[in-house]
Amino acid sequence: MTAPLAAPDAPVTGTFLDVGTTLLVLDLLGIVVFAASGGLVGVRKELDLFGVLVLAGVTGLGGGLLRDVLIGVVPPAALVDWRYLLAPAVAGVAVFAFHPTFGRMEKVITVLDAAGLALFCVAGALKAMDYGVGPLPAALMGMTTAVGGGMMRDVLAGRVPVVFRGELYATPALGGAAVAVVGTSGWLPFDPPVVVVSILAALVALVWRLLAVWRNWQAPLPKGPASV
Amino acid sequence: MTAPLAAPDAPVTGTFLDVGTTLLVLDLLGIVVFAASGGLVGVRKELDLFGVLVLAGVTGLGGGLLRDVLIGVVPPAALVDWRYLLAPAVAGVAVFAFHPTFGRMEKVITVLDAAGLALFCVAGALKAMDYGVGPLPAALMGMTTAVGGGMMRDVLAGRVPVVFRGELYATPALGGAAVAVVGTSGWLPFDPPVVVVSILAALVALVWRLLAVWRNWQAPLPKGPASV
């Protein structure tokens, strides 16, 4: 997926062609969904069109940008391939213009956002593995790809990241990323195709996240009063 | 403009010498103005000298640092050339000591800030082009150079970026950056000197911004109540 400009020192990826293609499709799908959620936060905070577009772009691309900068892929894919820039811009303008419609679709958005989470954690983990990062940090990079953009969105919108507030959101992303890492690590006695691993890992994150929403699972909170 | 340490892998810039010189001067001028505005926010938030200096440094250098990290220029110019570090420090100390004077010069500061905006968007776009980034991301990098430091300043000062709040600020920067990109892209039937393109692009951003201030042009806000 990486244009030559993006990674003159990229590892030879001939044997990973399927990884690359899978990554591109996963990335673009997830970006649009996340950008729409980011744009909606901007509308609710009564930001102007520029603010809505920045929140859309940051939410859609921020996690991947952070991952790319940390693993040394510069310029990041989002600055090399115009489709990565177009996707959140279109989503942001659409949300700006039709936000009452988007706002009413809260259930749909929650499901799509779970899908975006699942896609991003897998894409992020596989990309980190592809660039030679070890298994543990690669799983973390997968989770960062999935939740980093939303955290930047919240900081820019002036609120503590919602992902810190008890909702089970980051854990499913870490779970999906872990499955993707284990499946492509060569640790297994067999060597499953990357596409199969990707789908399985994304399903783990997706189902986990949807179950958490449906059953209202919460991340544990500290017990007892905190001394100040 | 780039010292060897900054970019051992920089493209051969022999034919771009004028770009480099132009960039250095533009950069330093813009940094001082932006740093002063950042320091003033720190004073108004009643931060201590260190806070004022950090806000001055972040506002003056943050956009360029973000651009350099994203396009892969590390260490960034601001960490290689001591003039980039001295400029915001001097501006920050000056604002800390003489803030009532600066505070009374609101109109002057608005004009100088518009000049800084114009200088940064052009310098940022040209530098991104110089490092082989494509036209669309280069224009975005120009805008990021111009508004990124101010956004970081606002996040550190605990407020939603003012650039999201209706004032027409980022759009002129994007316009100036776009002119700079088009003028140096080779798309035109003639090949204007970089200095001419730079001046023209900066004037576009400057006049646009000043007209926006003078006529109180606002960026569009979302229509209708946002469902929460």
Added chain:
Amino acid sequence: MTAPLAAPDAPVTGTFLDVGTTLLVLDLLGIVVFAASGGLVGVRKELDLFGVLVLAGVTGLGGGLLRDVLIGVVPPAALVDWRYLLAPAVAGVAVFAFHPTFGRMEKVITVLDAAGLALFCVAGALKAMDYGVGPLPAALMGMTTAVGGGMMRDVLAGRVPVVFRGELYATPALGGAAVAVVGTSGWLPFDPPVVVVSILAALVALVWRLLAVWRNWQAPLPKGPASV
């Protein structure tokens, strides 16, 4: 200290082996202390376990990550060596589970935090020097390593960085980093061993910080009302 993956283009460090070993130990000690302080902020803000772990990780590793990205060490050491990831995770879980105990140890934490500050500013400055950054930016990178994680923690926790609020915290870090830079710069008429310089520089920062706490030294605040 740098694994081959982290820095394929690292300078030959054969003669700096003692620097590397010193850096690793300093880094890990400081990370645990800082992570505990970050986790405690998360508990006090009533964040969930994930939020506490992110604040622990960001506070412990954020300054070093920022330094590494800025000086071009990617993937940063924290993503290459699993000990860097394990340290803040353990600290974060411990604080989450036993926060009343940690909360009562405020004096102990203040002293340990001062030690972390001293260790980080020296480790950060030496690492920047080791990668060829000049003396002035290397001292700044040392200070950034020491205070950057805490600033990120505060931004994520929704408050203006406490380090901007009058307490003398960043200045001792800058002082320690400056001693480390001068001691290893080759400017002195003699050539002190790196370990000696490191210990001396850390002591400068530590004593300075503890004196500031004990005597309630404050960073200067702007004088007079700020016009708004």
